[in-house]
Amino acid sequence: MTAATVSPPPTPSPTTTAGLRTAEPRRSRIPATASQYLLWGLGVVVIVGPIVPVVWASLWSTPLYEAGGSLTLANYGDLFSDPDWWTAVRNSVTFAVLTTTASVVLGTAMAVLFTRTDLPWRRVFGAAALLPVAVPGLPLILGWAAMYAPSGYATRWLDDTTPLPIFWDLYSVPGMAMLATGIAAPVVAMLVRGSLASQDSALEMAARTAGARPLRVLVTVTVPLLRPALLGSGMIVFALSLEVLGLPLILGSSRNVEFISTYLYDRWLNEVPPQQGLVSAGAVVLLAVVTLLLVVRNRLTGDAARFETVGGKATTTSPIALGAARWPLFGVTCAYLVVVLVLPLVGLLLTAFTTTLTPFVDWWTVLSTTHFETVLDDPVFSRSIRNSLLVAVIGAALATLAIAALSVVAHRSRFRFRGSLQYVMLYPRAMPGLVTGMAFFWAFVVLDPSGTARATLWAVGLAFAVRSLALGYSAFHPALAALGEDLDRAARTAGADWWTAMRTIVLRLLRPAMAVSFVLLFVAMLNDYDPAVFLVTPGTETMGLTMLKLWVGGSAGPVAALGVIQVVVTFAVLGAGRLAFGVKPRV
């Protein structure tokens, strides 16, 4: 590959003139194709390859690191005959259905309110409502728990000072779904907003002229046009809800509420000997279901042409007048933001900066930085911060380069299998984090029985990078598509070989898009934790996993301190990215 990239243009051959005419000089085809094959092969093996060992482990009678064993279906038999598995499936599905329904309703309402109405401060709200997507998951859950758990601050305050009944229980499946909705609704809002922006408001105005009231316009024109966006975002939220780990592990344990993820987690980590075959079988089932969901989603939303609005160039959208409902809705929006964002962040800060957070002691009397000292003094905690930063910086940089290289092969070359590459890059999105981690665990066990590779941070970094690949690609691809191919054709006709054209023209022009991809990957990899659950070895712990473990052990203080660090770094990087490259949070 390097040879093709750095070597000077090859000496002219008899075909040069033909090459100039067809804009595809044959002389450079051979080295470029070879490197494209290499990239394609590497991409497929690293990204999709690890699924092979996890499937194999699920079909093998002994763990792959033990000698012997034979092909068997017993793991699947054990799984499907275990009543606990089915309870876990039922809980997970109930949770996912509740979260999806609530997020789609709430997310659509937010998107419409903030883009199509004359709600006061709608721009500010629009930006603020998306913030829960950017806040790392674990700290946000901790903040919610500090406020809304049965003895949380907010719960206590409501119970003691108002006659309002406490209608929620954060430890139950609906309670956890409520929390998840707070995080997932902005995801829906984001996707729906994109779709709303491309709609022509002339249709709405036509309905208004025909005498329809604003609400009727909303229900009969605006929302039906959103169907693909709703379906698509609903499927994504559903798939994400199925794989959620931190939430049930921390909040569900005292009620003995098990989800698919915690079922797998417990059977692997908390049993001697671990039921790794059974867990691998469960992981394969989960992977199959999530993959199927995303395939169905692609099929359903694929026919998007039906939902194009037909008209000339979209004119300036005119907002729907809310009339008397304007200020009440403003109040409701404020209250919503306080509940899902402000209070949880306050809860996180309070937990981090007090020695013991309890309603029985005034918090300002126990303010301290003890938890931060604990975190910085303890070698394991401070190392996990360092590891996370390393993984985020180096991993995001390398992943961005990989995405750029694979993308130009996928979209700018004549490479035979280029079409498959975009699926390869998008597929990790369908892989639950736990499954990604397990897949890499088995891949390392099989390919490197000495265990040396798995004991390095590269192992964790690789799993994190693969998991975040789709995110980076989906941010990078639109910019690549928007860059006219004439530019690289011009370079090719001027004599550059394919790689030179890509390197000097396409990738150079796409530097801002690469920066955006880097920022998004940095944040995702800094905060990711579930792929590390099965991969971690002493010395390769990352911040998210350390927090998860600590919290399961019950130490909320240091977890909150780590969480505050995580939130601060995340926002600093996102903020800088936004100022410099216009980065927006994505899912």
Place this chain on the structure above:
Amino acid sequence: MTTTRALRLLAGTLVLTAAACGVGSEPADDDAASSTTAAGDTGAGEAIDIEAVAEAARDEEKLVVYGNPNADQWAPVLEAFGEEYPWIEVETFDLGGAEAFQRYLSEEATGSATADVIVNTDGGGWRDMVERGQVVDYVDPELEALPDIAVAAPGVFTMSVDPQVAVFNTAALPLDEQPTTLAELAEQAEELDGRIGTVEVENGQAGLATYGYVDARGEEAWEVLEQLGPHTGVESSGGALLGKLTSGEYVASFMASGVMRTLIETTETGDVLNYRYFPDATVMASRGIAVTAGAAAPNAAKLLVNFVLSEAGQTVMCDGGFTPYRDGVECPHTLATMQEEVGEENAIVIGYPEELATEGEAFRARWNEAFGR
């Protein structure tokens, strides 16, 4: 498209073939086998020479400990250990119960870096480790000065005997309203419905202590537990229980780790919480410490074990909230003070009896049924 699919399949097969080369190879447990043969039966063999071990430890990399004490508990112990052996770098991981054993076994089997020393209170798990030959059995010179309970299982030494205590939220349940025995708490259970907490028996320490309780008190104990069960919330760890007691979600608890005593006595937590011993259910669970067969730093590991058994070690462990059992150790909470407090016959010390392996499962099943899990 079909060619793409065919090629993907081909790539998959390639991975499989490459992978297959690795599967037949034996895991690296040759060193494990050789190191387990150190001494046959504890007590019969000769004690190791600590000075020679200390010299050998100079060539070793850092010492990795998987233990159920958290970083705060370890701090005073490791500081003193570091003064004694400044050339040993120790790293502790807060891993308890089955997870510590599972992590060790997986890592040992896959050849990855792993623990040199495990500290755990899960008796059944320890029995299993011994049976798998994953514990190095040898004689420590300090054993001479220690009571019989110092050896909990072959190669597994008792580091401390930590009592289970009852912790209350004083602000929500004033001292004069608190029950003084577990049986009394069981009688109040209906009234305190949902506000009593405990730790699950899958947790090493609570599980062993509860086993010791029903082992000593028989059916009477089961009656009390069955009365408590329907009204009690169950947490997976002592830390989670502590958090919910502090926030007032629970007002009373039982089978809470004795480590909470130090927290209550020395920090602001004491403004909200208090603890007491239930004389009818004070079980002192042996916290085991052992050198693993897969240890990369076996000598440093033996030094740590030796240190926690020594008088200096037992004394400094007091500051970390452990309960030392060595005679003559100055500490507000020792085995001797416990025997004084609840009566010698009531301070039940439980090690790792072999029956744990056979009866453990039935015991856990009955407990889980009583607590509706």
